[in-house]
Amino acid sequence: MILSNNGMALFLLRYFMAFVLLLISACSQANDVHETRFIMGTLVKFTIAPADRHENIDVAAAISAAANEMQRIENAFTIYGDQSNAIKTFNATAPNTAVALPEEVASLLQRALLIKQQSKGAFDPALGGLNLLWGFSASDAPTTPPSAEAITKALPPQHCIAQTSMANGKSGWLRTDTRCLLDFGAIAKGYAIDQGIKILRQHGIKNAIINAGGDIRLIGKHGDKPWRIGIRHPRQQAEMIETLQLEGDVSIVTSGDYERFFIYQGKRYHHLINPQTGWPAQTAQSVTIIARNATLADAWSTAVFIQGKKGMAQQSQFNQQVLLIDQSGKRFGSLKPR
Ligand code: AMP
Ligand code: MG
Numbered sequence: 047m048i049l050s051n052n053g054m055a056l057f058l059l060r061y062f063m064a065f066v067l068l069l070i071s072a073c074s075q076a077n078d079v080h081e082t083r084f085i086m087g088t089l090v091k092f093t094i095a096p097a098d099r100h101e102n103i104d105v106a107a108a109i110s111a112a113a114n115e116m117q118r119i120e121n122a123f124t125i126y127g128d129q130s131n132a133i134k135t136f137n138a139t140a141p142n143t144a145v146a147l148p149e150e151v152a153s154l155l156q157r158a159l160l161i162k163q164q165s166k167g168a169f170d171p172a173l174g175g176l177n178l179l180w181g182f183s184a185s186d187a188p189t190t191p192p193s194a195e196a197i198t199k200a201l202p203p204q205h206c207i208a209q210t211s212m213a214n215g216k217s218g219w220l221r222t223d224t225r226c227l228l229d230f231g232a233i234a235k236g237y238a239i240d241q242g243i244k245i246l247r248q249h250g251i252k253n254a255i256i257n258a259g260g261d262i263r264l265i266g267k268h269g270d271k272p273w274r275i276g277i278r279h280p281r282q283q284a285e286m287i288e289t290l291q292l293e294g295d296v297s298i299v300t301s302g303d304y305e306r307f308f309i310y311q312g313k314r315y316h317h318l319i320n321p322q323t324g325w326p327a328q329t330a331q332s333v334t335i336i337a338r339n340a341t342l343a344d345a346w347s348t349a350v351f352i353q354g355k356k357g358m359a360q361q362s363q364f365n366q367q368v369l370l371i372d373q374s375g376k377r378f379g380s381l382k383p384r
Contacts, residue, residue, distance in 0.1 A: 077269070081109045086120045086235050087183065088259030094246075095253035095268050108249030112242040112256070119241060122150065123234040125174050125227070126183055136219065137174060137227045144210045144218035152209075152219065154341075158233055159207065161345045168357065169349035170321040172206035174227025182306040182317035183231060189308050191315050197324040202226045236299055236344025239263045243340075261299040263340040264292055277381075280304050280331035280371050288334075288369065290381060298381070299343035301351040302332035318351050328373065329354030336367040336381055 077096035082089050092109045099105060122131050132148050139145050147155065158171035179200045181188040192200075206226035212218035221227075230237075235258055242256045243263050253266030255273060264273045272291035279285035280302050292298070303326070307316035320327040333351040337343035343366070350357040350368055358379055361368045368379040 079105045079109070081106075081113075083113045083117075085113065085116045086238060086258060088235075090116060090242075090256065090258045092242075092246075093255045093257070094251055095266060097253045097266070097269065098251045103250045105251070108246050108251050111249065112245040115245050116238040116242045116258075119234060119238040122148075123154075123230045123237075125178070125229055125231075133228050133230070136221070139221065141223050141226075142220055144212040144220045146212065146216065147219050154230065154233065154237055155207070155219070155228070156209075157341065158230065158345065161233075161342075161349060164360070165346075165349035165353060165357065167204060167321055168352035169232065169345055170202075170206075171228055171230060171233070172202050172221070172226045173319055173321055174229035175200045175202060175225050176319055176321075176324050177229050177231060177317075178227070180315075180317065180319065187306070187308065188315075190310050191325075200225060201324045202321075232301075232348035233341060233345040235259075235261055236297070236340035236342070239297070239340035239344075259305075261340065261344060263295075263297040265295050267293045277334055277369070278302075278332075281375065287371065287377070288381060295338075296336060297338065297340040297343040298334065298336050299340060299347045300332055300334040301347040303351075304331070318348060320352055327352045327354070331371045331373060331375065333371075334369045334381060335361070337364070338366075342366070 077099065079094040079099065081092045092112065094105050121129060123133060125133055125137065132151050136145060136147060155171065161169045162171065177183065179192050179196060202225040203223055206222055208220055208222065210218060210220055239256050239258055239261060240263065243265060246254050255262060255264040260278060262275060267273065272293040275290045275292055275298060276286040277288040277300060279287045301318060303314060303316040303318065305317065307314055316326045318327050330351055333347050335343045335347040335350065337346060346366060350361065350370065355370060355372065355378055358368050358370060367381050369381050370378045372378060
């Protein structure tokens with residue numbers, strides 16, 4: 047290789063820059079702790095920032111405890127698989143028969159029912175029958191929609207789940223109709239992320255991210271900088287529609303029509319169901335919510351997806367932020383760090 051003086055200088059500069067860049071990226075990667083687990087049907091990535099790597103914290107034990115807690119929540123709330131849990135048992139009870147629910151389930155159900163009320167029924171935790179019929183969370187992904195008759199038959203009534211007293215005088219829960227099946231699929235992931243962060247904090251961790259397939263809660267900072275979070279473009283898988291610099295305690299969750307879907311006769315059918323019609327909502331490509339915890343961000347990203355643009359105004363009342371990409375790809379709202 048023959049180089050002029052200038053050429054040689056440039057070559058050395060490039061070589062030096064490449065070395066420095068390599069060093070920077072190697073340093074930041076070496077100092078973060080990453081761990082990925084498969085929970086709730088998705089890859090859950092735990093990232094712990096360098097500040098929390100010191101002898102008083104057993105980072106591996108903290109991540110392991112957080113992952114175990116998230117797995118416990120999946121087992122407690124799923125309506126799929128063979129293992130029994132309180133929700134599957136409740137879904138098999140005769141209508142109008144009050145039964146007890148574990149405190150944790152009752153508490154998340156109460157939060158879900160409040161969001162159902164606030165979203166005027168757009169978010170509905172009793173859509174299990176319809177969700178099972180569509181089959182988006184089954185092991186074999188669907189390729190054709192159910193028949194219109196089957197959908198009408200599975201459509202649950204507005205008033206589905208009620209809190210009431212049981213024969214022994216204690217508080218219990220009933221379903222009003224066999225079409226009312228609890229399904230926490232739109233809120234349990236957020237709840238699991240919140241519980242995961244709670245466990246990390248109990249282990250002394252102050253700077254971390256739990257990212258469950260793009261649904262995120264972050265705490266603290268990434269070294270001396272904010273965390274950088276990318277929001278996926280709903281149509282270009284490798285592209286970001288937004289990159290945010292966030293720190294403190296921020297939950298950011300997206301519901302999108304690209305997550306679980308099939309195209310049938312040129313039309314997209316996805317897993318976000320309008321409880322009024324029983325069909326996938328034709329409102330948006332994606333909705334991202336920033337809220338004070340991941341449970342709220344998860345439930346509201348689903349709710350606003352069903353509501354469409356008319357659901358956005360309410361978000362500021364809750365001090366939540368929303369970014370909606372409509373069906374033509376136009377952006378509405380914005381996500382500003384609080
Ligand atoms: P997410 O990806 O968080 O928006 O949640 C989607 C999941 O929530 C679906 O797979 C269903 O299990 C469930 N779901 C679908 N539509 C609704 C709805 N309108 N209200 C509540 N849960 C829903
Ligand atoms: Mg959700």
